Amino acid sequence: MAALLSLSALALLGAGASAQTFTGTAQGGFPDCVNGPLSNNTVCDKSADPVARAKALVAAFTVAEKLNLTGNNSPGVPRLGLPVYQWWQEALHGVASSPGVTFNATGQFDSATSFPQPILMGAAFDDELIQSVAEVVSTEARAFNNYGRAGLDFWTPNINPYRDPRWGRGQETPGEDPYHLSSYVHSLIMGLQGGEDPEIRKITATCKHFAGYDVESWNGNLRYQNDVQIPQRDLVEYYLPSFRSCARDSNVGAFMCTYSALNGVPTCADPWLLNDVLREHWGWTNEEQWVTSDCDSIQNIFLPHNFSDTRQGAAAAALNAGTDLDCGTYYQHHLPLAYSEGLINQTTVDQALVRLYTSLVRTGYFDGPNAMYRNLTWSDVGTTHAQQLALRAAEEGITLLKNDGTLPLSISNGTKIALIGSWANATTQMQGNYYGVPTYLHSPLYAAQQTGAQVFYAQGPGGQGDPTTDHWLPVWSAASKADIIIYVGGVDISVEAEGMDREDINWTGAQVDIIGELAMYGKPMILAQMGDQLDNTPFVNNPNISALIWGGYPGQDGGVALFNIITGKTAPAGRLPVTQYPAHYISDIPMTDMTLRPNATTGSPGRTYKWYNGTAVYEFGYGMHYTKFSADISPMSKSSYDISSLLSGCNETYKDRCAFESISVNVHNTGNVTSDYAALGFLAGQFGPSPYPKKSLVNYQRLHSIAAGSSQTATLNLTLGSLSRVDDHGNTYLYPGDYALMIDTMPELTMVNFTLTGQPACLDEWPQPPSGGPTIPPSDYFYGGYGSRGEFPVIAASEELYPGA
Numbered sequence: 001m002a003a004l005l006s007l008s009a010l011a012l013l014g015a016g017a018s019a020q021t022f023t024g025t026a027q028g029g030f031p032d033c034v035n036g037p038l039s040n041n042t043v044c045d046k047s048a049d050p051v052a053r054a055k056a057l058v059a060a061f062t063v064a065e066k067l068n069l070t071g072n073n074s075p076g077v078p079r080l081g082l083p084v085y086q087w088w089q090e091a092l093h094g095v096a097s098s099p100g101v102t103f104n105a106t107g108q109f110d111s112a113t114s115f116p117q118p119i120l121m122g123a124a125f126d127d128e129l130i131q132s133v134a135e136v137v138s139t140e141a142r143a144f145n146n147y148g149r150a151g152l153d154f155w156t157p158n159i160n161p162y163r164d165p166r167w168g169r170g171q172e173t174p175g176e177d178p179y180h181l182s183s184y185v186h187s188l189i190m191g192l193q194g195g196e197d198p199e200i201r202k203i204t205a206t207c208k209h210f211a212g213y214d215v216e217s218w219n220g221n222l223r224y225q226n227d228v229q230i231p232q233r234d235l236v237e238y239y240l241p242s243f244r245s246c247a248r249d250s251n252v253g254a255f256m257c258t259y260s261a262l263n264g265v266p267t268c269a270d271p272w273l274l275n276d277v278l279r280e281h282w283g284w285t286n287e288e289q290w291v292t293s294d295c296d297s298i299q300n301i302f303l304p305h306n307f308s309d310t311r312q313g314a315a316a317a318a319l320n321a322g323t324d325l326d327c328g329t330y331y332q333h334h335l336p337l338a339y340s341e342g343l344i345n346q347t348t349v350d351q352a353l354v355r356l357y358t359s360l361v362r363t364g365y366f367d368g369p370n371a372m373y374r375n376l377t378w379s380d381v382g383t384t385h386a387q388q389l390a391l392r393a394a395e396e397g398i399t400l401l402k403n404d405g406t407l408p409l410s411i412s413n414g415t416k417i418a419l420i421g422s423w424a425n426a427t428t429q430m431q432g433n434y435y436g437v438p439t440y441l442h443s444p445l446y447a448a449q450q451t452g453a454q455v456f457y458a459q460g461p462g463g464q465g466d467p468t469t470d471h472w473l474p475v476w477s478a479a480s481k482a483d484i485i486i487y488v489g490g491v492d493i494s495v496e497a498e499g500m501d502r503e504d505i506n507w508t509g510a511q512v513d514i515i516g517e518l519a520m521y522g523k524p525m526i527l528a529q530m531g532d533q534l535d536n537t538p539f540v541n542n543p544n545i546s547a548l549i550w551g552g553y554p555g556q557d558g559g560v561a562l563f564n565i566i567t568g569k570t571a572p573a574g575r576l577p578v579t580q581y582p583a584h585y586i587s588d589i590p591m592t593d594m595t596l597r598p599n600a601t602t603g604s605p606g607r608t609y610k611w612y613n614g615t616a617v618y619e620f621g622y623g624m625h626y627t628k629f630s631a632d633i634s635p636m637s638k639s640s641y642d643i644s645s646l647l648s649g650c651n652e653t654y655k656d657r658c659a660f661e662s663i664s665v666n667v668h669n670t671g672n673v674t675s676d677y678a679a680l681g682f683l684a685g686q687f688g689p690s691p692y693p694k695k696s697l698v699n700y701q702r703l704h705s706i707a708a709g710s711s712q713t714a715t716l717n718l719t720l721g722s723l724s725r726v727d728d729h730g731n732t733y734l735y736p737g738d739y740a741l742m743i744d745t746m747p748e749l750t751m752v753n754f755t756l757t758g759q760p761a762c763l764d765e766w767p768q769p770p771s772g773g774p775t776i777p778p779s780d781y782f783y784g785g786y787g788s789r790g791e792f793p794v795i796a797a798s799e800e801l802y803p804g805a
Ligand SMILES: O=[N+]([O-])c1ccc(O[C@@H]2O[C@@H](CO)[C@H](O)[C@H]2O)cc1
Pocket: 001, 005, 009, 010, 012, 013, 090, 155, 208, 294, 295, 498
């Protein structure tokens, strides 16, 4: 593996190596369709159908060549002039160091724009922003590609919902809500791929990790071996909507399966998941798009999953299930034996290769130097527009959690600021994981100095076990000289990362201690909590802490973004994309409990804002402003809707997509500061199977620069899917009942009520897993799966957990 991945793997994991040292596997350039051996092959005929072009190419390969082309490190076919190609590129929040991406040490292509981590961009609740960011990322990716510094497919986004606050990779996602993820990822894919069905696809995006992957390493449970147990209802309503958005609604070019097994079957070897759900149920075409394994996950099908008795059996199980590409070398090593033993046939191999090469055809790989996007160069990387967008993306996400009126700060040349904390001079930290070489890194310290203030900086304590003594003296010195204290700290990828779930969601003792002591100075004190959510309880009620900001991982201009918010140059309007739980949450529920609803037997308090029955420190969607807003919702066309009439007016193949109502929300800025406002529309009500979620996000829109004293209108388009709920089998229904649509302007809540009448009606019938699985309502059971080695230990949950179910 080490040889396969080279040094780049360290960087993409954020393991702390210097970005300059990364060397990717050089791409082999473009095939010569004019003078090369393929020039007479249909693959070089631009007027032919893309799939026919790929089929003609694949038909020219020998069996041995075909089997050798199934790994991410593709050797190409020299005798045909098909260049080597590295399929593995990353671009989570900008073109990132990864096996197929090469940054120059200096000069051209020595950097790319580094946007905030998705968790902070998610807090913006601004899909137009996300599309713009993705357009820049794909432009820069294409420029890198034109100079042999990247391939044409990128293994982003990570769109698993951020289900548990401990997850080390939650930062890679836009948050915990499935509607939010679905909407965000649609905009992202439009920006990355260049539209839903463009003539030339800009780059191929890859939705990962399909599905149910969100545990790295918890209590001995490793991602490589986990067999996650998820009832069908929870899968459909929570774990899969973002993937459905990728496949069915956004026409994404690629998917990635996971290391873990889902209900007994390793996902990369699961024909139900990869074929019945992904391709058949969601209509993801058979010939144009491909599934890659996660890196070395095919190996895990053999060990530790023991899903197959042999290595070639594991490779065959994956290929036959629909995993077209192996990130690794397992296919290349073991498919030849699988082939000679008759475990796979050539049709299946051809299908995988046709899918892969169709995606290269779609991106213009065989179309010569005049093809679309081939004119992009280094001058299209790190442009002024890209830099401004990276700053704006960070500003839009930064979320104000507490303010006694101290913010915004007015800073003049004479102002003395103590800037303290483990993030105060953050540079690489601001990128989180999966980063590349940024255009620049503007730390909070840099930004503070730009304000003209006199800045006294001290790093202060970082992690646990770094309590008193030597770190404290510079802190006291800085604090005692200053008019204002700004503490910037929290967590970073030293404690939350790939392969590393958090063990704690408390601030470290050393930080709580020093922040408490700093507060005792009684000076205006601003606390910026960076990284993912921590339990802020110690600071919420401390009157000496004037303001609390969440800044996530803000990317290359994170320091400037933070200071623009602090000084009011930009007004904050981010909203938390996850629940901030009290620290005891992680003792209340094992990370491996994938269920969502509170459960009296297991003691689960439930997950996410929909189900958590405790008191959140800050709720999903929480975010203050420097001004005041009120909202009114325009009257709906009716107060009661008949379900059969709603359905008879719906002519879509996928009924959940049918329009219900377009709701106008008039937002009034009643305060004194021009500000953005993100209108989040939630639906609540007692309908469908109980217990009911507390509320569900059904649409959102960010309004920009609403001047003090003026109003703007958000339009929230609701669909029949917005009104639906999922039954125990995973079927999606419209149910009769009482509904309330809510807009939260904090502290006010604006609401309209309506009813649905008539009989329940099915919007989407879920393809059940193959026989062998449970035949009784799955959400009442935890089961071991239906795989060849799966057993079915059916443990009935007690009746009272699901009253009325
Ligand atoms: O061996 N390595 O160096 C290595 C590095 C990264 C790595 O992560 C996996 O690879 C990423 C591919 O996109 C998936 O999101 C992640 O689960 C898996 C293996």
